[in-house]
Amino acid sequence: QVQLVQSGAEVKKPGASVKVSCKPSVYTSISYGINWLRQAPGQGFEWMGWISTHNGDTNYAQKFQGRVTMTTDTSTNTVYMELRSLRTDDTAVYYCAKDVPDPGHDAFDIWGQGTMVIVSS
Amino acid sequence: EIVMTQSPATLSVSPGERATLSCRASQSVSSNLAWYQQKPGQAPRLLIYGASTRATGIPARFSGSGSGTEFTLTISSLQSEDFAVYHCQQYYNWPPWTFGQGTKVEIK
Numbered sequence: 617q618v619q620l621v622q623s624g625a626e627v628k629k630p631g632a633s634v635k636v637s638c639k640p641s642v643y644t645s646i647s648y649g650i651n652w653l654r655q656a657p658g659q660g661f662e663w664m665g666w667i668s669t670h671n672g673d674t675n676y677a678q679k680f681q682g683r684v685t686m687t688t689d690t691s692t693n694t695v696y697m698e699l700r701s702l703r704t705d706d707t708a709v710y711y712c713a714k715d716v717p718d719p720g721h722d723a724f725d726i727w728g729q730g731t732m733v734i735v736s737s
Numbered sequence: 738e739i740v741m742t743q744s745p746a747t748l749s750v751s752p753g754e755r756a757t758l759s760c761r762a763s764q765s766v767s768s769n770l771a772w773y774q775q776k777p778g779q780a781p782r783l784l785i786y787g788a789s790t791r792a793t794g795i796p797a798r799f800s801g802s803g804s805g806t807e808f809t810l811t812i813s814s815l816q817s818e819d820f821a822v823y824h825c826q827q828y829y830n831w832p833p834w835t836f837g838q839g840t841k842v843e844i845k
Contacts, residue, residue: 651834661781661824661836677833716786722828723771723786725793730780 620712620728627734628702635698636731638712649715652697654708702735739763739827743837749845756812758840760825765805769829772810776821
């Protein structure tokens with residue numbers, strides 16, 4: 617089964633930016649939606665946004681509008697999430713997760729392993 | 738934004754017993770509800786979507802029910818590997834998709 621592989625842990629200072637990548641373990645020509653979520657220590661999940669690997673369309677949570685950019689590189693099948701103007705409360709594990717293939721169901725059937733982002737001065 | 742509330746926060750169950758977890762939405766989400774299992778240090782695993790459809794490879798002891806604002810995840814006979822945190826997620830009204838705070842199922 618295809619897995620999603622994310623880039624490694626990051627430590628950033630407040631005000632900096634972080635860019636996390638997410639790539640399927642095997643190449644696929646099938647287009648799908650990729651969501652980015654985060655989980656702060658001991659907390660629930662927070663959905664950040666969605667990108668289509670077909671055409672790059674995006675939809676961001678209002679909370680992150682203006683601070684997040686999601687992009688896709690079709691040549692490498694890689695999806696990126698960049699978060700800018702980092703604050704200490706952005707410290708969390710960031711996940712990419714694929715939409716289930718069933719139309720009309722926006723649940724997430726394949727998740728990346730998570731990327732720890734620590735924001736600290 | 739739709740608020741998802743899970744109860745209880747912690748559920749203590751003996752192996753072999755039945756576990757019933759609840760998830761309530763602040764407004765109707767129809768049947769657009771998913772359940773995930775998460776073990777420490779791991780990414781979540783999709784169990785149920787569409788309120789009652791088991792995801793690929795999920796054992797039959799996991800079942801979901803409900804619609805509108807009230808949902809239930811039932812684990813019919815708890816196995817040792819089922820002790821974990823369970824999260825519900827609505828995907829009726831976006832953005833954003835929203836999650837509950839999770840229910841921890843622990844060994845009694």
